[in-house]
Amino acid sequence: MAATLHFAFVLALFTGQAIGVNNGLARTPQMGWNNWNALGCDVSESLLLDTSKKLVDSGLRDVGYNYVVLDDCWSDGRDENGFLKDDLKKFPSGMSAVADEIHKEGLLFGMYSSAGEMTCARYAGSLDWEANDAKSFANWGVDYLKYDNCYHMGRFGTPKLSFDRYKVMWDAINGTGRPMLYSLCNWGEDYSHTWGMSIANSWRMSGDIYDSFTRPDDLCSCTDASSPFCVAPGSHCSVLNIINKVAPYVDRGQPGGWNDLDMLEVGNGGMTDEEYKAHFSFWAALKSPLLMGNDLRTLSASSLTILNNPAVIAISQDPDGRSVARIRREMNAAKDKYGVGEIQVWSGSLYGGDQVVILLNAAGEDARISASLEEIFLHDGPEGSAPQNNEEWEVYDLWANRMEESLAQKILDAKAEDLPKLFKDANWYNSTELSYKEGLKKKDARLMGKKVGTIKPGGSLTAKVKRHSMEMYRLKSVGLGGKRKVHAKEEL
Numbered sequence: 001m002a003a004t005l006h007f008a009f010v011l012a013l014f015t016g017q018a019i020g021v022n023n024g025l026a027r028t029p030q031m032g033w034n035n036w037n038a039l040g041c042d043v044s045e046s047l048l049l050d051t052s053k054k055l056v057d058s059g060l061r062d063v064g065y066n067y068v069v070l071d072d073c074w075s076d077g078r079d080e081n082g083f084l085k086d087d088l089k090k091f092p093s094g095m096s097a098v099a100d101e102i103h104k105e106g107l108l109f110g111m112y113s114s115a116g117e118m119t120c121a122r123y124a125g126s127l128d129w130e131a132n133d134a135k136s137f138a139n140w141g142v143d144y145l146k147y148d149n150c151y152h153m154g155r156f157g158t159p160k161l162s163f164d165r166y167k168v169m170w171d172a173i174n175g176t177g178r179p180m181l182y183s184l185c186n187w188g189e190d191y192s193h194t195w196g197m198s199i200a201n202s203w204r205m206s207g208d209i210y211d212s213f214t215r216p217d218d219l220c221s222c223t224d225a226s227s228p229f230c231v232a233p234g235s236h237c238s239v240l241n242i243i244n245k246v247a248p249y250v251d252r253g254q255p256g257g258w259n260d261l262d263m264l265e266v267g268n269g270g271m272t273d274e275e276y277k278a279h280f281s282f283w284a285a286l287k288s289p290l291l292m293g294n295d296l297r298t299l300s301a302s303s304l305t306i307l308n309n310p311a312v313i314a315i316s317q318d319p320d321g322r323s324v325a326r327i328r329r330e331m332n333a334a335k336d337k338y339g340v341g342e343i344q345v346w347s348g349s350l351y352g353g354d355q356v357v358i359l360l361n362a363a364g365e366d367a368r369i370s371a372s373l374e375e376i377f378l379h380d381g382p383e384g385s386a387p388q389n390n391e392e393w394e395v396y397d398l399w400a401n402r403m404e405e406s407l408a409q410k411i412l413d414a415k416a417e418d419l420p421k422l423f424k425d426a427n428w429y430n431s432t433e434l435s436y437k438e439g440l441k442k443k444d445a446r447l448m449g450k451k452v453g454t455i456k457p458g459g460s461l462t463a464k465v466k467r468h469s470m471e472m473y474r475l476k477s478v479g480l481g482g483k484r485k486v487h488a489k490e491e492l
């Protein structure tokens with residue numbers, strides 16, 4: 001173990017690449033599905049098995065969503081030896097059998113508990129039972145633990161208190177010898193973005209998301225997670241609220257450990273198609289885990305064509321693992337019905353020297369949004385000093401090749417035996433055969449989007465962006481042909 005650690009450390013120094021925890025998991029943000037947003041406590045064995053089957057038949061497993069995560073409400077107290085009992089009414093075959101079935105589909109199994117005396121829905125929690133519970137999870141064949149924060153018995157209030165409480169479970173999991181992705185759900189409390197990466201693969205940075213793009217809500221009154229006055233992270237946080245909260249510390253995500261912006265709401269019905277596209281694009285570009293939060297048993301064609309866009313998923317799974325950063329925020333654009341009128345420009349570097357840019361219109365009217373190369377490459381040198389400012393760039397629209405809804409509907413309606421041909425005809429991106437890293441290396445056209453223009457040296461990117469919408473682009477340097485030295489890492 002010491003030798004491995006030492007090697008990882010030397011490699012990190014050599015490549016200049018940050019490393020997170022050393023369990024080898026989540027080198028890119030984890031992808032999968034979690035029941036909570038759509039179904040809450042309505043969990044069962046059949047839900048998990050039907051969902052697993054749907055993940056395979058819809059092609060979503062192959063595009064990258066490989067964790068099936070069961071949230072709260074699955075247990076039935078503890079037995080006389082202090083081990084959690086699974087609720088056999090909900091899971092008649094028992095958790096171990098459920099895990100086996102999920103594994104047979106080529107998927108991984110995630111479960112949930114809380115670092116408190118109870119879970120948030122008031123089932124038995126794992127605080128002071130960590131060793132027992134980690135053993136149960138390992139015995140059942142669990143691959144992922146989402147670990148919540150309710151009923152912590154006052155053991156919070158300083159980073160050290162929260163860190164120590166969460167570290168007990170991290171140590172217990174490691175003690176089992178079974179690799180489990182460890183996903184903290186402490187809503188950004190006690191500055192988890194400053195210590196999460198030492199003991200976990202991801203850490204929530206906000207109270208719970210809800211299915212709204214901009215609507216402010218008293219239950220999510222905290223708009224700045226790093227403020228000491230943020231006493232209640234809350235539970236009705238809009239997409240915009242979460243984006244604005246993570247902006248000051250996007251750089252804390254790194255291969256092995258990620259800012260978790262919460263599960264996706266795509267497909268749950270509260271947002272427009274454009275809003276869902278924007279929500280999904282930001283979660284990908286901010287390197288949040290991508291856990292679908294809709295009921296896949298009733299997956300619609302329009303949701304499928306958002307969730308399966310390989311050009312956007314390639315931003316999430318980019319091997320460099322760098323989040324976009326906000327370079328401009330204007331707050332005085334035309335107000336929407338909630339009084340929100342924000343325009344934002346985000347930019348970030350990608351594998352091979354490409355750049356991703358998002359122009360966000362979270363205002364009440366359509367707008368023309370412009371960003372100069374000087375702004376886009378601000379992080380490579382301010383005031384136009386970045387060398388990229390003097391290059392010509394090709395602009396690729398990452399949503400222009402979105403799958404036709406009619407084709408997605410055919411896939412959803414197809415019999416199992418017809419699926420292979422349909423996926424072939426659809427030129428489906430199968431990441432189990434060609435990883436995103438390999439696909440990017442080969443410049444696979446499905447990951448690049450559609451070329452829509454160029455930017456001359458010193459020029460600007462301009463687009464008309466509909467209200468409550470965004471445009472998302474990959475920029476490729478013409479001269480350098482994607483071979484910029486600074487990003488060409490040996491290990492890629």
Ligand code: GLA
Pocket residue numbers: 036071072119120121148185207208
């Ligand atoms: C908390 C978490 C949610 C969900 C519920 C379950 O609110 O933040 O993601 O797990 O608990 O009760």
